[in-house]
Amino acid sequence: MAETRQRLIDGAIETIRQHGIAGTSARTIAATAGVNQALVFYHFGSVNDLLKAACLAATRDRLDQFEQRLAGVDGLRDLLAAGRELHAEERARGNVQVLAQMMAGSQGDPELAEATAAALRLWVAPIRATLDRLLIGSPVADLLDIAGLAEALCAGFIGLELFEGVDPAGAEAALATLDRLAILVEVVDDLGPVARKALRAKLRKAGAGHP
Amino acid sequence: MAETRQRLIDGAIETIRQHGIAGTSARTIAATAGVNQALVFYHFGSVNDLLKAACLAATRDRLDQFEQRLAGVDGLRDLLAAGRELHAEERARGNVQVLAQMMAGSQGDPELAEATAAALRLWVAPIRATLDRLLIGSPVADLLDIAGLAEALCAGFIGLELFEGVDPAGAEAALATLDRLAILVEVVDDLGPVARKALRAKLRKAGAGHP
DNA sequence: GTCTATAACGAGATAGAC
C-alpha cells in the first residue's frame, strides 16, 4: 500500500531528526513509523534507498511553497524577512537538520552523496534565482558571484543547524550576525555610484578578477 | 603504552575523515590504527570516550599555531589572507571534516555534544579575539556583533566542508564568495563617516537594536 | 501487502591467556 511507503518516508525523516544519521537504521525507522522492520526492504530495497527517497520527497514537498514565497519578494529588505521566515519554518519542520545529517552521512558514501546533492540543488536554485533578480544592476553584483552567494547562504544555514546542536546560544548569535551582514549588503547596494567606485578600487587592490 | 593511545587517537581522526561518523566504530578505528579492537576499551573505556579524546587532542595540537598566526595579523586584508591560509591547512589536515562529523554525531548524543562544544569554543575564541582587535572603532563593529561574527564564520566553514562532500564545485564558488564578502566589509570599514552615517540610518529603518 | 522467523554479520564490551 502507498500509505506504508509514506509512513516509512515520514519515519525516516523523523528518525534522522531525532537520532541523527548515525542513529538511523531500518529498525529505528520502522519503530518510528510504527511498521515492521522488514517493510523497509520490501518497499525500498535498502536503508540507503529509503533515505534517498525520503530526502528527495521531503524537499519536493516544500519546494512549491518555498519558490512561491521567494517569487513574491521585491527588494533586499523583503528578501531578508522572507529568508528569516522561510528558514524558521524549514528549521521547525526539520528539513535543514535532515539535509545536514544527509550531508554528513554522504561522506564516504557516493550513492547517498548523489541523492543529497540533488536535494541541495533543489534548495539552492530558487535562492539563486531570487538573488539574481534582486541584485541585477546593483554594485553588489559586480563584487559577488550570485550563484556562489546562494550556495554560501545554504552552506551557512547547514553549518548553523549543526552548530545549534552543540551550542544553541552561539548559533543564535551567529544567525543574528548573518542578518546584520545582509543589512550591510543592503547599505552598499543603496550607496550608489560612490560605493561602486570604492568597490572597484578595492577590487583592483585586492587583485580579484571580475566574476 | 602511550604510543598505542596515540595510534588510537590518530586512527579515530583518520577513520572519521574517511568514513564519516556513521562509519566509525571500535573495529574500523582499530583497523586504521593497526591495533586490536579490544584496546579501544582498555585505553578509553568506550568508543564515545575515544572520540571525545580524539576531538580535543586534534584541536589542541593545532591551536598554538592557529593562535600565533592570528596574533600576527594587523589588518582586515591580512586577516583575509590568514583565514584563507589557515582554513586551507586545517582542511588539508582534515580537522574541519572531523569537527563537522562530530557535530553531526552530537545530534541526540548529549555526551558527545559537550565534548564537541568544547572543541568548537577552542576554535572560535582566537577568531573572536582577532576580530575584536581588528574591528575596534570600525563602523562595522557598530553593526555586527563580533562574537556572533566569529561563530558565523566557523559555522560557515563547517557547512562548506559538508557541502564540499556532495558538491565540490558549488562549495568552491561559495568559498570564493565569502572572500568577496570580506572585501565588502573592508570597503565599509574604509568608507569612514559617510558609511557610518548610512549604516546608522539603515539600522534605524531596519528596526535593529544596537548590539 | 504485511507479518514472523531467521540467517549472517558487525557492533560494543568483557574475561582471561600471555
Add this chain to the structure above:
DNA sequence: GTCTATCTCGTTATAGAC
C-alpha cells in the same frame, strides 16, 4: 600492555506464512 576468545545485542537482509 596486548591479544584471543567470547558474549550479547543490533543491524541488514531474505524466506516464507498469512
